[in-house]
Amino acid sequence: MKLRKSLVVFTLLLTLSVLSSISAFAATSYVYNGDISSGWWSSGVMNSTSSCGYDGKSYWYYGSSSPTSTGEWAKELNGRTEYAVYIPSCNSTGSVKYHVWYEDGQRVDLNVNQLNYSNEWVILGTYYGDSYSSIGMSNNLASSSSKVVWDEVRFKN
Amino acid sequence: MSNSKKIIGSIVAGATLGVGIYGYMHLSKPEITEANSKSQYVNSVAELKEEPIIGAKMFKANDNYGSLSGTIVKTGEVENSITEVVIAQPDRYYVKFIPNSNDKDVYFEAVNDGKSVQIKEDKGQIVESNPFPTQSIRESQNLKENKKDDNEVRLNLNGTFLPIGNVNEMLHPEMYVQSVFRRGDMNVLGEEKYLERDVTVIEISNAQLKIGDRQKFWIDNKTGIVLKTVLYDDDDEVQSQYFESIEFNNKKNTGTFKLFK
Numbered sequence: 001m002k003l004r005k006s007l008v009v010f011t012l013l014l015t016l017s018v019l020s021s022i023s024a025f026a027a028t029s030y031v032y033n034g035d036i037s038s039g040w041w042s043s044g045v046m047n048s049t050s051s052c053g054y055d056g057k058s059y060w061y062y063g064s065s066s067p068t069s070t071g072e073w074a075k076e077l078n079g080r081t082e083y084a085v086y087i088p089s090c091n092s093t094g095s096v097k098y099h100v101w102y103e104d105g106q107r108v109d110l111n112v113n114q115l116n117y118s119n120e121w122v123i124l125g126t127y128y129g130d131s132y133s134s135i136g137m138s139n140n141l142a143s144s145s146s147k148v149v150w151d152e153v154r155f156k157n
Numbered sequence: 158m159s160n161s162k163k164i165i166g167s168i169v170a171g172a173t174l175g176v177g178i179y180g181y182m183h184l185s186k187p188e189i190t191e192a193n194s195k196s197q198y199v200n201s202v203a204e205l206k207e208e209p210i211i212g213a214k215m216f217k218a219n220d221n222y223g224s225l226s227g228t229i230v231k232t233g234e235v236e237n238s239i240t241e242v243v244i245a246q247p248d249r250y251y252v253k254f255i256p257n258s259n260d261k262d263v264y265f266e267a268v269n270d271g272k273s274v275q276i277k278e279d280k281g282q283i284v285e286s287n288p289f290p291t292q293s294i295r296e297s298q299n300l301k302e303n304k305k306d307d308n309e310v311r312l313n314l315n316g317t318f319l320p321i322g323n324v325n326e327m328l329h330p331e332m333y334v335q336s337v338f339r340r341g342d343m344n345v346l347g348e349e350k351y352l353e354r355d356v357t358v359i360e361i362s363n364a365q366l367k368i369g370d371r372q373k374f375w376i377d378n379k380t381g382i383v384l385k386t387v388l389y390d391d392d393d394e395v396q397s398q399y400f401e402s403i404e405f406n407n408k409k410n411t412g413t414f415k416l417f418k
Contacts, residue, residue, distance in 0.1 A: 065257075065263065089367070090367075093367050093368060097321060099286075102290075106287045106290075108287050108288070108289055108290075109267075109274070109276065109286050109320035110314075110318060110320060111318075111323060111325050112325065113323055113326055116326055116333065116337055117310060118197070118336070118367065120309065120336055121308060121309040121310065122309075122312065123309055123312060124312065125289065125312065125314045141256075141265075141321060141323070143238070143256065144235055144236070145234045145235040145236075
């Protein structure tokens with residue numbers, strides 16, 4: 001009887017442990033630059049570096065008057081989600097426009113000067129995410145002498 | 158229960174626990190690298206807010222004026238840029254961004270009439286987007302008030318956060334406070350006049366800046382808006398961004414927030 005009781009308690013604890021790990025995983029998800037399986041997509045030319053980035057690497061390119069390089073971080077989301085982008089310490093001196101896609105294909109655009117942020121998450125707001133959710137960014141607002149960076153994106157709900 | 162059942166049960170339980178712990182430790186967090194493993198901040202937001210111009214003004218800039226119009230110039234890159242803005246709190250704006258002041262025929266425009274946002278690209282193409290969802294604005298305000306110190310910057314997302322123009326940090330200066338001000342040593346240099354307005358001058362050094370080694374800010378005493386900022390390398394000015402003109406509460410601007418089509 002005693003053994004049975006302790007087995008039940010143990011099983012409950014295990015279930016709790018597994019569930020908490022699953023929920024922790026589900027609550028925060030990352031899309032990595034360059035990792036198509038995590039939701040990354042890009043077009044145009046980008047340089048890669050291993051000298052900075054949330055996971056130690058990132059993509060960058062020079063600013064341009066037209067969008068020659070575009071990156072997008074997509075994730076299937078469900079409900080209220082905080083969208084954030086990581087801006088590392090290098091290759092990020094230009095101004096960019098982040099497109100935030102959320103519920104039913106709606107979009108807001110946010111202009112952020114990457115020059116001001118260094119190894120920091122910049123939170124782009126909380127939106128209702130669905131299967132169309134993503135963040136996109138091109139290099140066309142930055143001066144040709146500046147660099148813009150595509151690093152990790154975080155979705156937290 | 159036989160011993161073999163107990164052993165099998167323990168192995169299954171142990172493996173499940175192991176998978177759970179592994180999942181929590183590895184799947185929920187990406188690899189932490191040297192670049193982001195230690196905090197780079199030397200000031201907390203609470204410490205910075207003790208400075209009156211920061212706590213009472215810079216963190217509440219949107220609340221400190223009804224409308225403004227002005228022209229901002231950025232120098233120090235290959236092309237100098239010009240941004241013209243007209244803003245009416247809490248949710249209307251018009252902005253014109255000229256990336257290269259030597260070629261004023263190439264420009265972007267954006268307008269928010271409170272219901273819809275339109276961006277006119279340099280080739281005249283009009284792109285529609287949405288104003289910030291009211292719920293997002295409320296949550297942004299609440300989070301800003303209750304913000305704990307972490308390695309994160311929260312944008313002040315009211316309806317006047319611009320999609321173009323490269324001037325959001327000047328108009329929403331708490332973004333500077335949460336990043337550059339937290340990372341460096343702050344020195345309040347005093348007060349002076351800029352554009353005939355009273356300003357407080359603050360210098361930030363040792364802030365791991367990407368350009369230059371120190372940055373100076375001229376902050377409007379009434380609103381908290383950054384009227385001018387300069388990056389220096391030793392004594393050389395390497396980049397600057399400043400209002401060339403600014404006017405508050407001019408009612409003539411009310412017709413400016415008309416959508417392009």
